Amino acid sequence: xxxxxxxxxxxxxxxxxxxxxxxxxxxxxxxxxxxxxxxxxxxxxxxxxxxxxxxxxxxxxxxxxxxxxxxxxxxxxxxxxxxxxxxxxxxxxxxxxxxxxxxxxxxxxxxxxxxxxxxxxxxxxxxxxxxxxxxxxxxxxxxxxxxxxxxxxxxxxxxxxxxxxxxxxxxxxxxxxxxxxxxxxxxxxxxxxxxxxxxxxxxxxxxxxxxxxxxxxxxxxxxxxxxxxxxxxxxxxxxxxxxxxxxxxxxxxxxxxxxxxxxxxxxxxxxxxxxxxxxxxxxxxxxxxxxxxxxxxxxxxxxxxxxxxxxxxxxxxxxxxxxxxxxxxxxxxxxxxxxxxxxxxxxxxxxxxxxxxxxxxxxxxxxxxxxxxxxxxxxxxxxxxxxxxxxxxxxxxxxxxxxxxxxxxxxxxxxxxxx
Amino acid sequence: xxxxxxxxxxxxxxxxxxxxxxxxxxxxxxxxxxxxxxxxxxxxxxxxxxxxxxxxxxxxxxxxxxxxxxxxxxxxxxxxxxxxxxxxxxxxxxxxxxxxxxxxxxxxxxxxxxxxxxxxxxxxxxxxxxxxxxxxxxxxxxxxxxxxxxxxxxxxxxxxxxxxxxxxxxxxxxxxxxxxxxxxxxxxxxxxxxxxxxxxxxxxxxxxxxxxxxxxxxxxxxxxxxxxxxxxxxxxxxxxxxxxxxxxxxxxxxxxxxxxxxxxxxxxxxxxxxxxxxxxxxxxxxxxxxxxxxxxxxxxxxxxxxxx
Numbered sequence: 034x035x036x037x038x039x040x041x042x043x044x045x046x047x048x049x050x051x052x053x054x055x056x057x058x059x060x061x062x063x064x065x066x067x068x069x070x071x072x073x074x075x076x077x078x079x080x081x082x083x084x085x086x087x088x089x090x091x092x093x094x095x096x097x098x099x100x101x102x103x104x105x106x107x108x109x110x111x112x113x114x115x116x117x118x119x120x121x122x123x124x125x126x127x128x129x130x131x132x133x134x135x136x137x138x139x140x141x142x143x144x145x146x147x148x149x150x151x152x153x154x155x156x157x158x159x160x161x162x163x164x165x166x167x168x169x170x171x172x173x174x175x176x177x178x179x180x181x182x183x184x185x186x187x188x189x190x191x192x193x194x195x196x197x198x199x200x201x202x203x204x205x206x207x208x209x210x211x212x213x214x215x216x217x218x219x220x221x222x223x224x225x226x227x228x229x230x231x232x233x234x235x236x237x238x239x240x241x242x243x244x245x246x247x248x249x250x251x252x253x254x255x256x257x258x259x260x261x262x263x264x265x266x267x268x269x270x271x272x273x274x275x276x277x278x279x280x281x282x283x284x285x286x287x288x289x290x291x292x293x294x295x296x297x298x299x300x301x302x303x304x305x306x307x308x309x310x311x312x313x314x315x316x317x318x319x320x321x322x323x324x325x326x327x328x329x330x331x332x333x334x335x336x337x338x339x340x341x342x343x344x345x346x347x348x349x350x351x352x353x354x355x356x357x358x359x360x361x362x363x364x365x366x367x368x369x370x371x372x373x374x375x376x377x378x379x380x381x382x383x384x385x386x387x388x389x390x391x392x393x394x395x396x397x398x399x400x401x402x403x404x405x406x407x408x409x410x411x412x413x414x415x416x417x418x419x420x421x422x423x424x425x426x427x428x429x430x431x432x433x434x435x436x437x438x439x440x441x442x443x444x445x446x447x448x449x450x451x452x
Numbered sequence: 453x454x455x456x457x458x459x460x461x462x463x464x465x466x467x468x469x470x471x472x473x474x475x476x477x478x479x480x481x482x483x484x485x486x487x488x489x490x491x492x493x494x495x496x497x498x499x500x501x502x503x504x505x506x507x508x509x510x511x512x513x514x515x516x517x518x519x520x521x522x523x524x525x526x527x528x529x530x531x532x533x534x535x536x537x538x539x540x541x542x543x544x545x546x547x548x549x550x551x552x553x554x555x556x557x558x559x560x561x562x563x564x565x566x567x568x569x570x571x572x573x574x575x576x577x578x579x580x581x582x583x584x585x586x587x588x589x590x591x592x593x594x595x596x597x598x599x600x601x602x603x604x605x606x607x608x609x610x611x612x613x614x615x616x617x618x619x620x621x622x623x624x625x626x627x628x629x630x631x632x633x634x635x636x637x638x639x640x641x642x643x644x645x646x647x648x649x650x651x652x653x654x655x656x657x658x659x660x661x662x663x664x665x666x667x668x669x670x671x672x673x674x675x676x677x678x679x680x681x682x683x684x685x686x687x688x689x690x691x692x693x694x695x696x697x698x699x700x701x702x703x704x705x706x707x708x709x710x711x712x713x714x715x716x717x718x719x720x721x722x723x724x725x726x727x728x729x730x731x732x733x734x735x736x737x738x739x740x741x742x743x744x745x746x747x748x749x750x751x752x753x754x755x756x757x758x759x760x
Contacts, residue, residue, distance in 0.1 A: 415727075422710075430710070
């Protein structure tokens with residue numbers, strides 16, 4: 034009894050202390066661009082976190098940077114993509130961040146809103162040197178919080194043999210032609226499935242948002258969500274038809290996309306540049322051709338990749354931004370492509386023969402000039418999860434597109450944009 | 453007035469007790485400190501969080517949040533995915549727990565009476581899945597359940613049956629996970645049941661046989677009543693485990709198809725990932741209350757009459 038009372042007293046006390054300190058301040062005024070950094074070579078320790086293959090290869094670039102800046106010491110810590118989001122969130126919460134980190138483009142909105150990212154200094158980097166879609170991923174509420182580092186976009190991988198058998202000899206120009214080509218792949222080309230589109234589930238929005246953009250729609254207009262707009266519903270209908278007409282599988286077993294594509298069972302699929310490597314590893318580098326996204330009002334694709342951000346808690350702000358600036362020079366971006374096969378975010382880097390003379394890469398480079406990213410709102414990942422599960426219903430049930438769009442709109446609105 | 457001698461006696465007693473208490477606290481202090489910092493603290497913090505609107509944008513200033521009372525708990529009832537997850541979790545428990553208990557009991561009975569020759573081998577065989585990492589098991593089962601190349605459908609194919617795509621069918625995905633969980637956990641229950649069976653005095657069976665009891669009657673009127681405490685333990689432990697099922701859908705289905713395998717723990721994980729810390733905490737406490745309620749229910753159902 035006594036013990037309980039003591040516990041209750043301690044609990045009550047800490048509760049009231051907490052309550053006294055609580056209450057959210059009204060959202061502060063928007064930040065402006067960051068202050069300029071000092072001139073001259075970089076100095077001191079610069080710690081960098083980077084994920085995946087980028088993390089493993091970045092030390093090559095760090096060495097080159099340190100040759101130019103002998104007083105700087107860049108330490109790269111590779112971290113796995115899996116735990117990266119939480120690790121960065123924890124670092125921001127604890128105030129123990131690295132100086133620079135690679136941030137997935139769809140995380141920018143969330144992390145910028147924690148107040149943990151340093152706004153990009155105004156005069157540091159020429160924003161017009163990047164692909165528009167790539168730069169947009171760094172801009173949250175009109176302020177840039179980082180610099181695009183590498184990009185990826187999506188194209189149609191089309192099975193050459195199936196296309197030839199189907200008598201399709203040129204890329205589809207618009208939505209109707211794409212649907213006709215896919216139907217031909219299946220009916221005359223001998224493919225079991227004309228195309229393989231992701232049937233909802235995690236990341237399916239990356240397949241469908243481009244259709245929305247092509248149709249002149251968007252997910253968010255800066256003020257509210259627009260999933261129930263006619264443009265979105267129409268894009269949903271177009272996506273759904275591939276499944277309802279039996280042209281795309283709804284339950285393709287994991288790992289069978291590539292073997293089925295190589296065995297002419299699948300006519301086409303939508304994917305990013307990494308599939309060039311996957312198919313080359315399976316001796317199918319000549320099996321496919323790459324098609325630009327079909328045109329409707331636009332021929333937009335999805336742009337993803339990674340941005341480099343500097344943290345407010347950085348102990349070496351000047352050095353950190355100098356390293357970021359170094360990595361965004363065109364010639365360094367080309368070297369980076371050679372080291373890690375990451376596509377340059379700087380447009381000028383694509384004029385280098387290494388990239389310009391490879392027809393497959395050139396196709397990606399061309400698509401990048403018309404590629405968009407989702408809105409940089411803090412809750413995008415959560416909204417996207419709702420979108421993904423709505424798309425799954427669209428692909429697997431006979432639910433109505435308007436109805437699904439309405440449900441997604443309602444859920445997105447209740448989630449809000451996070452401000 | 454007390455005499456001086458009793459006063460000193462009392463003080464000696466109290467000082468001795470105080471010393472013993474000090475020694476006790478001294479010995480327990482490493483645990484107490486760790487428990488308070490790493491268990492009680494976070495538990496209290498998450499309880500407080502569940503009454504606020506804390507989210508990922510607040511991590512640099514966690515005290516700058518608004519108290520919203522029971523709003524987070526109220527939101528649960530309107531969250532279609534949570535309701536779906538609650539239904540799935542309930543189904544997982546209601547089907548999975550009795551099934552696993554039955555399978556574990558049958559295996560234990562078999563090993564206790566009939567299969568004396570290879571008892572060690574069987575025991576290891578049944579127990580092996582329990583000590584294997586659940587993620588490894590889930591990955592292997594995902595391959596077993598593959599529609600065209602998987603072992604399950606290959607065997608069915610030999611019998612002339614065209615097996616379904618187990619994990620992509622909304623009505624088969626959850627039952628597939630239940631079957632896997634049953635297979636994985638029956639070994640643990642078997643070991644507990646085996647211990648319980650061996651603790652039943654043989655003279656009870658002898659007496660029953662003298663009274664002319666057959667196999668079924670011995671089982672029904674001797675084994676089952678004597679196993680009651682074991683049953684209670686097993687039921688509570690498996691219910692707690694099954695209510696929190698997470699790894700199976702996480703590795704095998706990602707909650708799909710169409711949310712048919714999403715569990716409450718999975719939904720909590722997702723919400724934490726989206727940065728809705730307050731909402732996820734509220735959900736965790738609802739799950740906790742569910743665990744407490746079901747455990748109490750088992751105690752009422754299974755504890756022996758004199759304990760009640």
